[in-house]
Each structure stands twice: as structure tokens, then as C-alpha cells.
Amino acid sequence: MDRFAWTSGLLELGETLVVQQRGVRLCDGEEKVKFDSGVLLLSTHRLIWRDQKNHECCMAIPLSQVVFIEEQAAGIGKSAKIVVHLHPASSNKEPGPFQSSKYSYIKLSFKEHGQIEFYRRLSEEMTQRRWENMRTGQTIKVNKNPQAGRLRAVGIVGIERKLEEKRKETDRNISEAFEDLSKLMEKAKEMVELSKSIASKIKEKQGDITEDETIRFKSYLLSMGIANPVTRETYGSGTHYHMQLAKQLAGILQTPLEERGGIMSLTEVYCLVNRARGLELLSPEDLVNACKMLESLKLPLRLRIFDSGVMVIELQSHNEEEMVASALETVSEKGSLTADEFAKLVGMSVLLAKERLLLAEKMGHLCRDDSVEGLRFYPNLFLTQN
């Protein structure tokens, strides 16, 4: 943190703003500092941080001081970060918030997201090194001195020109983008045609194409996002990727499952896993395909699909039918329960509570009372008291 120098925050002539993000906290290496909530600005020349509450508090580091940058994915309860490794401060550096630091890197913590974009832009600036080409002149001072009039005119005309340039560039970019997109799609179309012809060959040859080749083909389809026309019983739509994923999931979900009574809905799993990842998220299909392989890979979790279509992950050790017995007890104690009431009592999600009661009904232990007031379950006295 000793590389930062106080600054007014005004951009200099020749310096342009690239991207900004609010809700950024600064860290000196591994240690937190009091600058916990600010707007982080990236210009062609510098990294500037301004406190959101106190705008006077504003500091910057020249991009030339940056050695390299890394991304740190978000974790549970932790925001995503960018780690910026810096050269040692030069001896003639302007004064800043810290005189010395034992770290040669800082961390930017993105409490309100925006790290993906910021990292990308920062990487771009680091590659292009525009600060080496553009000399910065005096700061544009407005309303400060008698010569301001002349300077101001230059400043504003300059800004207007820049905006016009930007508009034209945006238009050019969009039409170029569409053109490039069309060309790209032509090539993608060829890939689709090729995959169709291979798929039909596979269908013809039925037993003559090896397991290995089928898996290879499936992974090619996965990369291109082409739907798989040939499904094999052994792995379904799975590929090596999904196999690995299944094993990872078994590791990640063990504890959360235990904490939630051994069962979680697939949407819960989707949110949990993706929130933890922060980057390189799983698609819903990835998750489902991986879960379909859990049982065949003999992992300690399994996918279960209820009659209603609701999909859950259970621990192998979890036995829903046993849980039904205890559900029956709970319902009997209270006389009758709706899914909402049961959920609250047991501490489950309403979705899963309903599934358990429905299963109990299916097994004959509970009876339903379906009225406008809702769906209520009673112990099945027809069975027990006959």
C-alpha cells in the first residue's frame, strides 16, 4: 500500500477513463486497511481509488508500477478479488496514505461484483501499455484561475471531440462485430453439418464404433454446444468432464448435505455450487449430467427424481422411506399438517417437505384433505383403524 500517492482524482490531458467500479475495498497484501468502500477507476495511465464517503480521500498508482495481476475467485462469504503485484515504490514518489509496507502487492476486493469486467480491462491496459505512448500534460483546471477560460474551451472541445470519436467507433465496432459474427456462424454451421454426418454413421454402425470414440465424439459436441443425437445407455450424455465434475460434487456437497438432513433440491445445489465458484460456473445441464453419473460412479451421493419431476441429491446413507416414518409421527402428534407447517416444524424447505408428505401418502401412511384452504395431510386412519 505504500505505492499509492494522494491525488486530486482529476484525469490529466491525454489520460482517459477506461472503466470504474464502486464497492471496492483495498487490502495491503493480506491485511485489511481502513479504505474499505470506494470507487475504483481504471484509466489509461493509472489505478485510482476514491473513498465513497469522503471524496477528498483519493489515491492512485501509475500502471507502470504494476508487475502482474491475478484473479482470486469468490468464496462463501468472500468477494472476488484482483491481486496486483507491484514494483517497489520509486524514491521520488509523491506522498500517500502509507509510508511503508511489508507487502509488494495489494488486493482489490469487489464487494459489489464487477471484477470480471475490471480484470479484463486492466489486463488489456497492461498489454497495450497506452501510458507509454500518451504523454500527459497539465491537469484540466476548471474555475481555478484567470487563464481557466481559454483552458476550459480547449478542454470541453477536446472532450466533445473524444465523445464523437467514441460514438463513431462504437458504430464501427457494432457493424464490424455483426460481420465477424456472421462469418463465425458460417464456420460453426460447417461443424454442425460434420457432426450430423458422423452421428448418422454411428447410428448405422451400431456396434462397430468403440466406447472410446463415442466418448470423444460426445466431448466434441459438448465443446461446440451441439445437442447429442446419439445417447449411450452407459453414460447418457456424460463425458469425461461430467465424470470429473461428479467426483468434485461428491466432495463439495458432503457437508452441506449433512447440514440439511441429507437431502437438497437440485436448484439449491446449483445455487450453492455456483455461488462458491464465482467464476467458470456450471450450466444447469452440466450439473444434471454430472449428477446422473453419481450412482454409476459409486459415489456417496445420488440423484433422485420424484414423481412430480422435482430432482434432489441425497446422501447414499439417506433413506427417504425411513424419514417418512418419522414424518408420520410428526403429523400424528399434531393431528394434521400442511407442507408449510411441516416444513417449519422440521426445518426443511417447503418443496422438500411437500415431497416427503407426498411420498408418505404414496406409501399409504398419510391421507390428504384437498380444499381451497390448502393441501393438508392426516395420518391414514383407514389403514390403521380397520
Add this chain to the structure above:
Amino acid sequence: MHRRGVGAGAIAKKKLAEAKYKERGTVLAEDQLAQMSKQLDMFKTNLEEFASKHKQEIRKNPEFRVQFQDMCATIGVDPLASGKGFWSEMLGVGDFYYELGVQIIEVCLALKHRNGGLITLEELHQQVLKGRGKFAQDVSQDDLLRAIKKLKVLGNGFGIIPVGGTYLIQSVPAELNMDHTVILQLAEKKGYVTVSEIKSSLKWETERAKQVLEHLLKEGMAWLDTQAAGEPQYWLPALFTELYSQEITPEEAKEAIP
């Protein structure tokens, strides 16, 4: 005399030819796979080039995203099928939509006690934007619809129901058939519907109308107002506008139902 195709010799020859053809067939598939592998590598390079120039455009420009998605659909490619796909890895479209999926699930779960698992696309859009914060990337309604279509596979009953000029998003595994959908569409104009209205516009019998309305009541998607002037009105909380709705707790919601 030449005889064609008969005799043990001919049969043996035919068998040999078949065997050779089969062998060649396997080789053919291998060849094609190798060809596909090479073409894939080339395509990946093309995509990388495209990404380096236009990744920004996709992330910042909702209209361009629509174009991109439509073109993919036309040629039979799903860029959102897997996080491991090229499109996702290089253009970053995956993360954008999958994260959006998480946000949609969370909003729907939070509001379920109020609307029974039905919400208009507009309200969902507003709530998601609120959750994302002021400086987050712009998200369009089209983006939401695409994310929701992907969520269907998770088995939680995500569905998209066209009503009026917009859509109702269902996020619970409740059975909603054509009859229910039609009534939702009828209710869209005023936020509520009555049995007489259903009978006059749809020409249904009372029994059919009542059955459908009762199902919606049971699912918590409709509320009954017995104090309305004339006949009881069936309101859909999903369609309440800012004017009529208030924040209520699940307990209050329960008490509101007779």
C-alpha cells in the same frame, strides 16, 4: 459358362468383402473423428479471434446478445449448454447467464410466499436488477428468458407462460394446464377475474371455471376477495402493480386466505 454370385466360392468372397467393408467403415468413422478434431481446433482459433475483438460487445450490448443467440439457434448450436463449451469459455456468455440463473432462483424463492410461485417478467426483472447493484452489467428481459429456459432442466418447475403482452414466470412444480393458463391470461388485464367473466368470455360452465380457480387458490397463486361488490373476485398477486401491493410476511399471507 460364367455364373454370377452362386456357390461356396461366391459366398466366401461376399463374406470377405463384407468384412473388409466393415473394417473400412470403422476406419471411416475414425477418419471423420480426426477431421472433426482438426476442424474443432481451427474453429477454436476463429472463436478466440472473434472473442478478442468482440467479447466486450456481447457482454455490454443486450441487442447484440440477442443476435448472437438467434444465430446460434438457427444453425443448431446451444452456447449455454455447458460451461465447458467453447462459447462459454471464450466469450464468457456462460458465466453471465448461469449467474443470472442463480439470481432468478433466489428472487423467486424470496417472493414465493406472496405470489405462490408466479411472477411477471417485469417484476422479476426489477428485482434482479435491484439485487445486482447499480454498476452491474445491464440485463435485459430477453436475457432473463434465456436463463430461465436453461433452469427448466433442474426439475424445479420453471416455466414461462405468455399472458397479455408479457410473460408470467412459474417457479414451482405445480401443474398448470391450458385451462389455468387461459385464466391467467384473462386475469392479466385487471389483476383479477370473476366466474361470470370467465363464463362470458370463454363460454365455460360454472363448474369448470370454479375448478380451475380453486386449483389456483390451493397453489397460492390466487387470492379470494369475498368482500368485493357483486361476486367474489379472484386476484393474482403476481399481477399486482406497485399501486396495490404491499410487503407482507408469510404469516399475513396465510391469514389472508379464508
